[in-house]
Amino acid sequence: MDLGLNETQEILKKTARDFLESECPKSLVRAMEEDVKGYSPELWRKMAELGWLGLLLPAEYGGAGGDWVDAAVLLEEMGRALLPGPFIPTAVVAALAILEAGTPVQKDKHLSGIANGDTIISPAILEPEGAFSARFIQARAAEDAAGYVIDGVKLFVPDANVADYLLAAVRTSDGVGSDDGVTVLIVDARSEGIEVTPLVTVAADNQCEVALKGVRVSRADVLGQVDQGWRLVRQMQMHGAAATSASMVGGAERVFEMAVSYAKERVQFGRPIGSFQAIQHKCADMLVDVDGARFITYQAVWKLSEGLDGEADAAMAKSWVGDAYRRVLAHSNQIHGGLAFSKEFDLGLYFRRARAAEFAYGDGVVHRDAIARQILG
Amino acid sequence: MDFGLDPEDELFRQEVRAFLDRELPADWLGMSVSWAGYGAASGELEGPVRQTFYKKLIKRGWPTMAWPKAYGGQDASFTHQYVYNEEMAYRGAPESGGIAVTYVGPAIMVHGSEEHKKKFLGGIVRGEISFAQGFSEPGAGSDLASVTTRAVRDGYDYIINGQKTFTSGAHLADYIWLLARTNADVPKHKGLSMFVFPMKTPGVTSRPFLNICDVLSFNDVYFDNVRVPQDALVGEEDKGWYQAMTGLDFERSGVARFAGCRRAMELLVRYMKETKWNGRYLAEDPLARERVAETAVDIEVGRLMALRIISMQTRRMSVSNASSVSKLYGSELSQRLARLGADVMGPFGTLTRRSKWAPLSGFFELAYRNSVSATLGAGTSEIQRNILAQRGLGLPR
Numbered sequence: 001m002d003l004g005l006n007e008t009q010e011i012l013k014k015t016a017r018d019f020l021e022s023e024c025p026k027s028l029v030r031a032m033e034e035d036v037k038g039y040s041p042e043l044w045r046k047m048a049e050l051g052w053l054g055l056l057l058p059a060e061y062g063g064a065g066g067d068w069v070d071a072a073v074l075l076e077e078m079g080r081a082l083l084p085g086p087f088i089p090t091a092v093v094a095a096l097a098i099l100e101a102g103t104p105v106q107k108d109k110h111l112s113g114i115a116n117g118d119t120i121i122s123p124a125i126l127e128p129e130g131a132f133s134a135r136f137i138q139a140r141a142a143e144d145a146a147g148y149v150i151d152g153v154k155l156f157v158p159d160a161n162v163a164d165y166l167l168a169a170v171r172t173s174d175g176v177g178s179d180d181g182v183t184v185l186i187v188d189a190r191s192e193g194i195e196v197t198p199l200v201t202v203a204a205d206n207q208c209e210v211a212l213k214g215v216r217v218s219r220a221d222v223l224g225q226v227d228q229g230w231r232l233v234r235q236m237q238m239h240g241a242a243a244t245s246a247s248m249v250g251g252a253e254r255v256f257e258m259a260v261s262y263a264k265e266r267v268q269f270g271r272p273i274g275s276f277q278a279i280q281h282k283c284a285d286m287l288v289d290v291d292g293a294r295f296i297t298y299q300a301v302w303k304l305s306e307g308l309d310g311e312a313d314a315a316m317a318k319s320w321v322g323d324a325y326r327r328v329l330a331h332s333n334q335i336h337g338g339l340a341f342s343k344e345f346d347l348g349l350y351f352r353r354a355r356a357a358e359f360a361y362g363d364g365v366v367h368r369d370a371i372a373r374q375i376l377g
Numbered sequence: 378m379d380f381g382l383d384p385e386d387e388l389f390r391q392e393v394r395a396f397l398d399r400e401l402p403a404d405w406l407g408m409s410v411s412w413a414g415y416g417a418a419s420g421e422l423e424g425p426v427r428q429t430f431y432k433k434l435i436k437r438g439w440p441t442m443a444w445p446k447a448y449g450g451q452d453a454s455f456t457h458q459y460v461y462n463e464e465m466a467y468r469g470a471p472e473s474g475g476i477a478v479t480y481v482g483p484a485i486m487v488h489g490s491e492e493h494k495k496k497f498l499g500g501i502v503r504g505e506i507s508f509a510q511g512f513s514e515p516g517a518g519s520d521l522a523s524v525t526t527r528a529v530r531d532g533y534d535y536i537i538n539g540q541k542t543f544t545s546g547a548h549l550a551d552y553i554w555l556l557a558r559t560n561a562d563v564p565k566h567k568g569l570s571m572f573v574f575p576m577k578t579p580g581v582t583s584r585p586f587l588n589i590c591d592v593l594s595f596n597d598v599y600f601d602n603v604r605v606p607q608d609a610l611v612g613e614e615d616k617g618w619y620q621a622m623t624g625l626d627f628e629r630s631g632v633a634r635f636a637g638c639r640r641a642m643e644l645l646v647r648y649m650k651e652t653k654w655n656g657r658y659l660a661e662d663p664l665a666r667e668r669v670a671e672t673a674v675d676i677e678v679g680r681l682m683a684l685r686i687i688s689m690q691t692r693r694m695s696v697s698n699a700s701s702v703s704k705l706y707g708s709e710l711s712q713r714l715a716r717l718g719a720d721v722m723g724p725f726g727t728l729t730r731r732s733k734w735a736p737l738s739g740f741f742e743l744a745y746r747n748s749v750s751a752t753l754g755a756g757t758s759e760i761q762r763n764i765l766a767q768r769g770l771g772l773p774r
């Protein structure tokens with residue numbers, strides 16, 4: 001047993017931190033909040049060159065053949081830097097979905113594009129009526145001679161405005177079992193009938209509404225099996241949840257560090273505020289939360305790395321880390337006093353991003369519901 | 378014991394309600410009101426309603442009803458003030474008067490010269506002049522007595538140098554109400570003085586900056602050799618700290634926060650009854666029901682903390698501890714409520730008022746951000762706890 005990182009992972013961590021500190025300063029993060037694309041294509045290229053975009057893909061597609069623990073190391077640094085852009089949807093969720101469920105032709109078509117930075121792919125799952133249950137997939141794909149025609153609305157689609165393809169969960173039949181009838185289609189995001197409108201979330205993070213009206217998709221673009229796509233959707237959610245947890249750990253750690261160093265520097269009443277026990281106790285509580293968040297996440301990614309079933313672990317991680325990050329932010333905000341409330345101060349960037357991350361790929365309620373089912377039946 | 382108000386207070390409540398029904402748009406949300414925090418008051422959020430609405434309040438003399446008649450007020454009882462503050466906040470009415478009414482005017486009545494009274498009080502009653510509170514500095518927040526902005530006598534004038542920060546609304550205010558150091562050679566509380574002078578005075582510059590609600594309210598205010606006449610000094614030189622501690626005894630229950638919470642809860646409940654998510658009405662979700670019930674009780678407890686203060690004030694008892702209890706409890710409650718509202722909406726609770734999908738026009742999303750300030754402004758929660766433990770309970774420092 002060893003809960004630490006290995007040597008290559010330590011190197012990856014250091015490289016990633018150095019790279020992101022110089023290439024993804026907070027000025028870029030702020031600029032991307034206002035940017036129509038919401039990410040820097042130039043930085044995306046550089047990340048491709050570093051092998052990050054293909055980290056989880058095998059060498060035959062130009063990938064680096066890394067595992068989930070490697071990805072978690074990188075994601076922590078991305079969360080720390082608040083890296084804007086479609087890394088999780090494309091390089092984790094879509095890459096793994098296509099790698100695991102794609103035909104040879106689909107893999108050839110999409111995976112090297114992901115690894116070399118040419119292709120952005122986003123999952124399009126949530127709808128206005130509900131989430132995380134197959135029966136709320138209401139966007140319909142009607143079959144005809146040429147393939148499928150999709151009508152429906154998808155919400156909270158990450159980076160749809162810059163995506164080349166969407167992995168859309170659609171209803172292809174009404175199904176017998178509750179999980180039947182859902183199919184994942186690879187949809188060209190520039191098809192006729194697709195209208196993308198940015199949703200303005202608190203995180204200014206480029207989530208979108210995607211309206212699909214009579215959108216044509218060929219039979220060759222079915223990912224996995226017709227009517228049996230819900231398992232794949234669940235797996236995509238699980239991967240997204242694990243990856244988002246890792247990135248939240250990195251963010252939470254940074255927020256915690258900011259608070260501790262501010263508590264040491266900031267003087268009121270003639271002494272550093274960190275000398276007041278009211279502040280010390282908050283710092284200690286944050287340490288507990290960051291530690292807990294890290295290891296519940298590491299266990300999940302380790303299981304995924306080992307090819308074990310990680311669904312329950314990812315659910316535990318996402319629910320616990322979301323809460324922990326929120327607690328850490330509340331303490332850090334409090335310790336920073338009025339500064340925490342200024343938009344010019346970086347802490348607010350973390351506060352706003354964390355709120356979106358809490359709901360991405362399922363919030364605590366969704367994941368605890370799954371855990372309760374497992375424990376209580 | 379009697380938890381009810383007198384019939385004449387209830388009559389006044391009906392009058393205020395009828396007024397609000399008439400004067401506020403039926404779908405008025407009141408995004409800017411401060412139940413959740415101190416950071417969302419803005420013209421952008423209130424639109425044109427504020428101006429016309431405020432004029433009508435002024436006509437009734439309501440903003441200054443607590444003031445003595447001699448200064449244009451109505452000598453309203455504590456219970457009348459309570460009813461007014463409760464009803465206004467419950468309807469999310471645009472807040473009005475601000476520190477001019479609650480703080481600056483009363484301080485001038487007690488500590489100001491006849492000149493000051495003539496110059497300012499009428500204008501405040503008529504709603505014509507506004508003030509920014511220039512207390513906090515980059516180095517002096519909770520430890521307010523350590524302000525370093527200097528005011529040095531020069532003949533009949535003072536020359537002021539220094540910087541204030543977090544000064545709400547300074548870019549829009551007519552005057553600054555400034556705490557500055559007039560004597561650096563004595564213990565820090567003993568060398569402070571209060572000044573009031575126009576923001577337009579040469580050498581005063583303000584730099585507004587956004588808060589995390591995307592509202593432009595905060596300012597850095599710089600004083601660069603600002604020359605003000607001697608009558609900018611309010612009260613006695615070097616007595617500013619003690620003056621700041623004494624004012625008129627107005628309603629201090631914090632009821633506005635709890636009334637605002639009650640209304641926010643009602644908005645949430647209506648939304649939960651009307652909105653289906655995951656195949657059922659949100660109001661049917663057992664988890665959400667539990668949290669709503671818990672928070673509804675929390676709000677009721679808060680209202681009683683406020684009511685208790687009014688009862689004490691009516692009996693002329695000191696309420697400094699009780700009002701710290703109300704502030705501490707209320708600010709933390711508003712954070713829980715803002716989060717509850719936004720949480721119940723699931724991912725939709727992350728949408729801002731700029732999204733057409735945002736439930737209740739983003740009311741709870743904005744409150745979630747705004748509530749960060751609830752436990753920071755007007756004395757942080759740590760400071761409130763220190764006060765209660767040390768001054769209130771006599772625990773050793």
Ligand SMILES: Cc1cc2nc3c(=O)[nH]c(=O)nc-3n(C[C@H](O)[C@H](O)[C@H](O)COP(=O)(O)OP(=O)(O)OC[C@H]3O[C@@H](n4cnc5c(N)ncnc54)[C@H](O)[C@@H]3O)c2cc1C
Binds near residue numbers: 517
């Ligand atoms: C929305 C908003 C509006 C504001 N408007 C104005 C305004 O109009 N005019 C104005 O002058 N100011 C204004 N302020 C500033 C406000 O008064 C200060 O933010 C507040 O006094 C705290 O000071 P600080 O921000 O410097 O934090 P600090 O005092 O530096 O506090 C940092 C942390 O240390 C803690 N701490 C400090 N001392 C102790 C102690 N003895 N024991 C335990 N913990 C301690 C605090 O509780 C806090 O957690 C506003 C603030 C906000 C958030």
